[in-house]
Amino acid sequence: MSLSNREIADIFARCADMLQIRGDNIHRVLSYRRASETIRAVPRDLRVISSDGGLTDLSYIGKTIAAKIDEMLESGELDFYNRLKEEVPEGLVDIMHINGVGPKKAKLFWEKLEVTSVDALKIAADNDKLAELPGMGVKSQQKILDGIEALSRQTGRANIGEALPAAQRILDMLLELPQAREGALAGSIRRGRETIGDVDILIAADDSGPIMERFVSMENVARVLGHGPTKSSVELLSGLQVDARVLAKARWGTALNYFTGSLAHNVKMRQIALDQGLSLNEHAFSPVDENKAIIESAEKTLCDSEEKVYGTLGLQYVPPELREDSGEIEAAREHRLPRLIERRDIVGDLHMHSDWSDGKNSIREMVDACVKRGHQYIVITDHSRSLGIANGLSIERLLAQAEEVRELNDEMGETIHVFAGTEMDIKADGSLDYPDEVLVELDFVIASLHSGLSQKREQVTARLLKAIRNPYVRMIGHPSARQYPNREEVDADWDAVLAAAKEEDTILEINANPLRLDLKPELARLAKELGVKLAINTDAHRVAHLDLMEYGVTNARRGWVEARHVVNTWSLERFNRWLSHKA
């Protein structure tokens, strides 16, 4: 039995941890970790890539790791991993994930106390066994107990939809202090990742004390994890960890670049700097000698903006969303980065619900709210009849709603165009929820998966293909049906889905709801490269959800998407022309 991309990525990550505990060369460890990251981000099935002989084209996958991938694809097992497990107890990997415990401590607990699980470690700590170990003390022991508690409380990474507003509030509060000259969110939140491990906040100021003081004394702080003169760390009551750093304005560019990451992007930046005789860190560019040692007497180059950092290296400015070491450095070198889509390019929203199904607001309220947000056109797309839990519309109600939408549209005149549509279920048996003679009555039909999400790949793929090929279906809503934190994407043959969407001129949605962000960036990038049409929609179930569009735009930017790839950047006239041409 073969393993999925994710399972293979997990195994390499665990190999890396075990190798590190064993004390292997750190760069060998990093190789496994990088390979794991690469595999996690690959949108294609490794089985397909492998049969095309393309594994070693992936970054950080060389001959050795490619062979290990093939072994797992064929046998479902990895001999190397199995042998590692005999040498290094697997529970140590979990212990390593406790905050404050790294490979050395994990190894220490194992060798001195024969502790090989988080539970056993907790018992040892409760009995004061840890404090007696060399290099340990009462405080370290307590820190580990806190870490174990945090681990059990943790539900994993926070969704960006929760983390971003919380982070923004803290940033705004710190920026109100008179000492703060400039501030920004950095890290994965700035890169727009779907989930956030912890929040990084940077403040430029000459006097750091009051800022650090204010930060650790915020009312929503559950505990202070660290409090130094220029860096502090807190855990909020929500469980979210937030780090704040203060630095000099003159170093703003290098610092923001450094703390925005990603790690892999930074490593490449530094390599390019070294190639030019410069060492790059969060403080400055420093000239280096032939041994790559910093020449202390030489003058350093400070950068107060990120543009200067990239400019110093002869690179085009790289938008944060692209900084994942997925080709952006190479493109920046040749000044051929795309002009990414922006929120202001969006002039319509093709997917929203009303109180006719499971929405909270009336059609009129949704329309008025969309007018306020400057949309030129929208589509009302309530759920279809088989989605009983969402009060899906019977054929009679659907036709009655279409009638009402058209009357409202006439009433709105030139203010906004309201199309009559539906979000129709692709049922578990593969059939569509309304017959063609009903669909023909609508202006815009979305087809979406809401059930049968754990079916086999062949089945799910066939359902998607059938929907894509229906002459009345214009768009597939949230194509992979993934939802944070608990629902994995469906298993489908995405190569086949993208090819069919291209052939049939069917739009694939980038759903802007932060719990979905579906298509994911990797697939969106593949789709636009193939010439598949995309649309970014809120899937709003209430007026407030209409403001989630920004998350969808960020997600699209992470997929290198430009305005020209996205249908709802088109004028009403062009959108109408496409609708009638396709019909």
Place this chain on the structure above:
DNA sequence: GCCGTTTTCGGCCCGACTGTTTTCAGTCG
């Protein structure tokens, strides 16, 4: 173990903070 516009060997980021050190090791990002 990967990688290459100084290439197939010799590199691979490094500074802040913490707690245990009495000059530094481990962790983290």
